[in-house]
Amino acid sequence: MKRIEIGRFAGFCSGVERTIRMTMEALNKDKNRVYSLGQIIHNPQMVRRLEELGLNVVSDINEIKEGIFIVRSHGLPDNYIRELKKRGLKIIDATCPFVKKVQEKARVLKKQGYELIIVGDSQHPEIKGVLSAVSEKATVISTKDEAELVSGKRVGVVFQTTFPLSWSQDIVAGLLDGCQELKVYNTLCFETLNRQKEAIEMARVVDVMIVVGGKNSANTTNLAKITASCGCPTYHIEEARELQSEWFDGVCSVGLTAGASTQSLLIDEVVSNLKQILGDAEVHIFGVDLQK
Template sequence: MPKITVAEHAGACYGVQRALDLVQKVAREATGAIHTLGPLIHNPQVVEDLAAEGVTVVSDVPAEPGSTLVLRTHGVVPQVEKTARERGLHVVDATCPYVKRVHHAAERLQQEGYQVLVVGEAGHPEVEAILGHAPGARAVSCAAELDGIELGRRVGVVVQTTQAKPTLDAVVSELMARAGEVCVINTICEATSERQKAARELAASSDVMVVIGGRNSANTTRLATICSASCERTHHIETCDELEASWFAGAEHVGVTAGASTPTAQIDELVASIESLCTSLA
């Protein structure tokens, strides 16, 4: 039986747990329909569980006065919240407080006259929400994308909370060579940094790494990429049903980590499933 180690920092972060607690409280107390604007978090199993409790996902602000609309952890553009309140909806803001910090930083930089750049993935809901708080801002996922942007003299930078620090460093380094003044507000979430560091260290000493979390989760996908750099036998799964016994053949040390949208119960289930598979190989 191989040794199975869970990364020191893994699984649901503060913002995710806060959102889940808020929604579960609403599910217990609300009398009308309950919706989340987009998936509450990037974890399909959690979203399915919430649906079973009557919490449905909508892609636009509904016109149902008296119903409850939960704003997802990734945040929304200001107009969306305004529209929801104008339509008479009860709005529950489950935006992660650390994401809110990025909104405020982008707004402040723009108010101070900076051209705002968001280091992050264009199209990701968190990035779209940040851009909505600083109209005219642009998103770049890497330094090479700066080639398509006409830069002003003063550039302000904020970061998607789940980005990797080396990506931010590369963008800033390139900006320093191109702009007269660069003001950087590092808004990478500490929980993200801790998870990435712990995953990197565990992968380096493991024969097999298993990363559990939604494939639509940016931070989980990034964990899998980080682990793959140190451990060739890295597998990213959403559910334990995807595990294969052959992955663990000959392994002496199996590492486990999980994205920030993965509840502890899913990690515990994963460890138990790996133990069961490895027993069958013995």
């Protein structure tokens, strides 16, 4: 019997749920005068739904004249928020609490006189927000090779919340030789870590992995990279219609996980399409012997 294994930790994290809830509450109060700078979460389908309900997603703060401004889940540079406050907009800060923790620990390290290293993607909104929190006085790295080039007497480290654990460990190891004193704050999101660990476990026992979520989502992209690195054929999709039957030729078991911004409805649609492609297949929650 063919099997579809669904990750227990697949889908919305608490930070994304919080952002969506706060946005919906704002829309209920003042429809069509609620704004976000860029996507509030990295989920194209959910953002489109919020736009249909009245959310205005803009690419420049100069497009915003009045109303309510939602700070997206990844946070924003401080100068943007200060400017919007000057204009009299009501600010609703929907930044994920785990992202706030990165900003706070970065400030602590700078205040204590450490040379700050931020581990993550320099182009990601979360990292741009952290850099702003310390007035851009930090170095961003994302590989062990970059870590081995760092030297200093007192070096402090924080991590992008969704950075893979194994890569983080490699980078810390790379920093050790060049630093006389190294202070590391573990700012990785525990929900992300649970999702990554489970994805690795699945990838080791199934024939194919399907990772569902936005192509612009760092945590989803990292999930796909992690499972592929286990040697398991991996496909990253945003929608159920992207599934291709040839991916499953000769396949007996499929693992399914999803990024932190992926809603359960989309996961259900993917499962439904998988069942059609595979034919007679049992659906299980990974690690739980219960047919769905």
